[in-house]
Amino acid sequence: MLQPVLVIGAGQAGLAAGYHLQKAGVTFVIVDAGRRIGDNWRARYDALTLFTPRQFSSLPGLEFIGNRELYPDRDEFAAYLETYAGRFGLPVRLGHAVARLVQIDGGAFEATFQNGQTIEACDVIVATGGFQVPIVPDLVGRFGNAVLQLTSATYRNPQQLPDGPVLIVGDGASGRDIAIECRKLQPVILAAGKPRKLFPERLLGKSIWWWLDLTGALRAPADSWIGRRLKRADAFPDRANGNASLEKRGIRIVPRLVDASGNEARFADGSSANIRTVIWAVGYRDDSSWLKVPEATDQNGMFLHREGVSPMKGLYFVGRPWQRNRASALIMGAGPDAEQIVAQLLGHRQEAAAR
CATH class of the missing domain: 3.50.50.60 (FAD/NAD(P)-binding domain)
Incomplete structure (x- = not known):
């Protein structure tokens, strides 16, 4: 069965993409390798807490309940993601690890899963996150x-x-x-x-994230003066x-x-x-071994994109570090980046239909 949009990954980026696809009236399916939504968070070390307090850790349409100034732990956020998918009735297929994604005749894509099943899609949004292979x-x-x-x-x-x-x-x-x-x-x-x-955790009684958001620093483009300084500091x-x-x-x-x-x-x-x-604990790299699409990766296996749009028509990314700005790597950036990618996807479809 042809699914117009396939979203790979049911973490915060994939669910945010699903929210905006649903809002736009687009048929889609989200696939994830885990047995439960949020398993990618539950699999990390026990004491993990988010970078950002609850007030800056929500996805579009659903506030993260609790003390806005405190930092949720990994299990709290995993539960929030589960609640989020259920609240909006997002179509998530669990236990579907993508083994291979190829482009087929007509420009569509075919995903083959480790369980042997396949799905065809007109467009694909890769939302596998930035923490894949240590x-x-x-x-x-x-x-x-x-x-x-x-x-x-x-x-x-x-x-x-x-x-x-x-x-x-x-x-x-x-x-x-x-x-x-x-x-x-x-x-x-x-x-x-x-x-x-x-960064200082708080400044004049406010979270540092409040100040960075207020000043627009988090939304500064990656190639701007502010963006380059933030990226270089990696604070x-x-x-x-x-x-x-x-x-x-x-x-x-x-x-x-x-x-x-x-x-x-x-x-x-x-x-x-x-x-x-x-x-x-020196960082992570992408696992792109399953992505068998020409022009989708460079010679080192890194995903190629410009603000989430791949050189390969019909392929998109959400949740990439510095996809558009500093917020892209944070929970707060998933919603805006997903909204922008869905708008790009719909725009490309309209252009194709007009030709």
Whole structure:
């Protein structure tokens, strides 16, 4: 059966796309590999909380209930996504992991799922998110077998770790959160990369996100002066996880990890440490192995698009980091980006019909 629009992914980006497709009267279906809506959030580490407070963590049409100033945890947000899909009756097919997407005769697309089923669609919106495959540097092979190695995707809580020093590689939000949690049970070393600037969590009694939204900084185009500065800084709120706070908790902060041998880690300043566990928290890369559409990816497998519009006609993206601006990587950006993509999709259809 031909579905006019196929949305791949039932996270916040996919559900926001569904909301705007439904509002526009377009027939569509959303597919997701999980058994439940929100499973992509439930699969992450236990202590995860959102970057943004509830007042900036809603999708279009449904407010996130609770204290507007506090940060929801992963399970709260997963439940919100489930509620959202049910509230609007969005057509979601769970347990449908896309194994292959190809373009077929007439310019339509065919998705083949791991369960063997297929769906054909005139247009496809890829909403698989920016947290797909954890990046693991080549240094992983230089540690000995006695060192337990995890990623920010396989780490759950400190109870799964053996006794002994823990090295967290990567000082982003996840790396800092995990370092704080692990320090409750084990000695912790945090290996940083480039100098990291953090936003103050609050300014004059207001959330920093309130100020960034008010000033328009979050909506500044990626190629604007403000956008370039925000992208270069890659800052996030200091929620008692700045360097000084970490050091007060007894977490040792060291420069970049440059080498390893056995259970010894060596750092850029010449120092070293014997460690028992390494947790890699250096970011994620796209998994585009299933996307067999010409011009949809570059030679490194990165998705190609301009503000969510692929060079390949009929293919779109929602939920890409810096898709249009800083908000694109946040919950608050999913709705506006999805609205813009649905408008582009409908515009392209009208142009085709007029020819």
